[in-house]
Amino acid sequence: MSNYNSKSKKAEEFICHEEIEETLQYAKENKGDLKTIRAILERAADCKGLTYRKAALLLECEDPEIHQEIFHLAQQIKEKFYGNRIVMFAPLYLSNYCINGCKYCPYHGQNKHISRKKLTQEQIREEVTALQDMGHKRLAIEAGEDPKMNPIEYILESIQTIYSIKHKNGAIRRVNVNIAATTVENYKKLRDAGIGTYILFQETYNKEAYEDLHPSGPKSDYAYHTEAMDRAMEAGIDDVGCGVLFGLNLYKYDFVGILMHAKHLEDAFGCGPHTISVPRVRPADDIDPDTFDNGVPDDVFKRIIAILRIAVPYTGIIMSTRESKAMRGEAVKLGVSQISGGSRTSVGGYVEEEDEDDNSAQFDVNDRRTLNQVVDWLIDLGYVPSFCTACYREGRTGDRFMSLVKTGQIANICQPNALMTLKEYLEDYASEETKAKGLKLIEERLEMIPNPKVKEIVTEHLHDLDEGKRDFRL
Numbered sequence: 001m002s003n004y005n006s007k008s009k010k011a012e013e014f015i016c017h018e019e020i021e022e023t024l025q026y027a028k029e030n031k032g033d034l035k036t037i038r039a040i041l042e043r044a045a046d047c048k049g050l051t052y053r054k055a056a057l058l059l060e061c062e063d064p065e066i067h068q069e070i071f072h073l074a075q076q077i078k079e080k081f082y083g084n085r086i087v088m089f090a091p092l093y094l095s096n097y098c099i100n101g102c103k104y105c106p107y108h109g110q111n112k113h114i115s116r117k118k119l120t121q122e123q124i125r126e127e128v129t130a131l132q133d134m135g136h137k138r139l140a141i142e143a144g145e146d147p148k149m150n151p152i153e154y155i156l157e158s159i160q161t162i163y164s165i166k167h168k169n170g171a172i173r174r175v176n177v178n179i180a181a182t183t184v185e186n187y188k189k190l191r192d193a194g195i196g197t198y199i200l201f202q203e204t205y206n207k208e209a210y211e212d213l214h215p216s217g218p219k220s221d222y223a224y225h226t227e228a229m230d231r232a233m234e235a236g237i238d239d240v241g242c243g244v245l246f247g248l249n250l251y252k253y254d255f256v257g258i259l260m261h262a263k264h265l266e267d268a269f270g271c272g273p274h275t276i277s278v279p280r281v282r283p284a285d286d287i288d289p290d291t292f293d294n295g296v297p298d299d300v301f302k303r304i305i306a307i308l309r310i311a312v313p314y315t316g317i318i319m320s321t322r323e324s325k326a327m328r329g330e331a332v333k334l335g336v337s338q339i340s341g342g343s344r345t346s347v348g349g350y351v352e353e354e355d356e357d358d359n360s361a362q363f364d365v366n367d368r369r370t371l372n373q374v375v376d377w378l379i380d381l382g383y384v385p386s387f388c389t390a391c392y393r394e395g396r397t398g399d400r401f402m403s404l405v406k407t408g409q410i411a412n413i414c415q416p417n418a419l420m421t422l423k424e425y426l427e428d429y430a431s432e433e434t435k436a437k438g439l440k441l442i443e444e445r446l447e448m449i450p451n452p453k454v455k456e457i458v459t460e461h462l463h464d465l466d467e468g469k470r471d472f473r474l
């Protein structure tokens, strides 16, 4: 008898091993039932999402025609909720000191030959200035877990520093935070510091695999880690971002796990995760690639993204530069709504060029293009790269945000914001070539704004931007 309870506050009850195993068994037994699968797809077209059981069945199905139908529906849903906008961000590594023993990460405490670095506030200023000069407005800060080297006070001071820097026309307007699971009290401090999303990857939802992969340090406590989002939400952080590191454990298990986690947050707090990230294991210093033999092939990975898009239409999907240009191109079609660009995954990497011998990166970047190259490429593909950070600054977070998304109203806000922030980027940071094609795209897309009043406001602000004014949002 399973003890599954989506509203429970206990990790092993809201992420229930038996329920996941039963779900996977159900999917295996019914994967040939194409009639049921087609009926699920038909219902899912109403954009109300999917249960984890139905999503697992779609993922298990081996029929190539069904795969195409899944891709088709995912693209339709993506188009409906996110249009052709892709939100841009960059990671900023503050410190790679860490006392945990994660077997898949080069920052693990036992790695004695990696160079350890922690940015001073002055160095943060330099990194952020470099990021602003690239055109970034939205950051995700990252730090290892080390109560002595990276206490919460250091993180809070760093956030304050980041928000305070105004270099030329630049500004970081949203700081998302990816730090270790912590206490309600510390989450309250992060909330008061004005963070955007609190991001924490579960890595794997399988308790046994989790404990094996995390043999030492505070992160080895599965329940404390898994219940972190509950504590963050109790502390008043409305937007939380989940993720698993695909390839650590069997992907089907973690796929069900992450949807179960999303259901838990929805059932227990009335609001599911703001985002889901989909990293895959990458090579890194001191990591034995043979340890991880659960690699997810590209075709399966694409289906995971597409089915997530169908299962949680209201949740942003994030993809980093771990993936190649080709995979990122596929992913933005199928469901990814936010990507990083020009990323450095080492501490201090935006100021000091990473060289071949530098072993301080958390993982090997696959897509090494500059932000301008990524922006240019997205425009060529017909997307509007967006530097928008409006919602959190307008107080549209948590369930307020979700109700706007669910009624489809958000689409009327995102597109104008995307056009205005892209224009800002083009004026201040883009190459001449990118600027020319970007301005043309803005002109075309402006005509497609359906509400005449909104169109008038955006037209006015686009002119204001020509005159040197900045930071417009709806």
Ligand code: SF4
Pocket: 098, 099, 100, 101, 102, 105, 106, 107, 108, 109, 143, 144, 145, 180, 219
């Ligand atoms: Fe530390 Fe995070 Fe790396 Fe684990 S994954 S070793 S907690 S930096």
Ligand code: SF4
Pocket: 087, 386, 388, 389, 390, 391, 392, 410, 413, 414, 415, 417
């Ligand atoms: Fe994101 Fe809100 Fe901006 Fe849309 S308007 S891109 S949801 S911040």
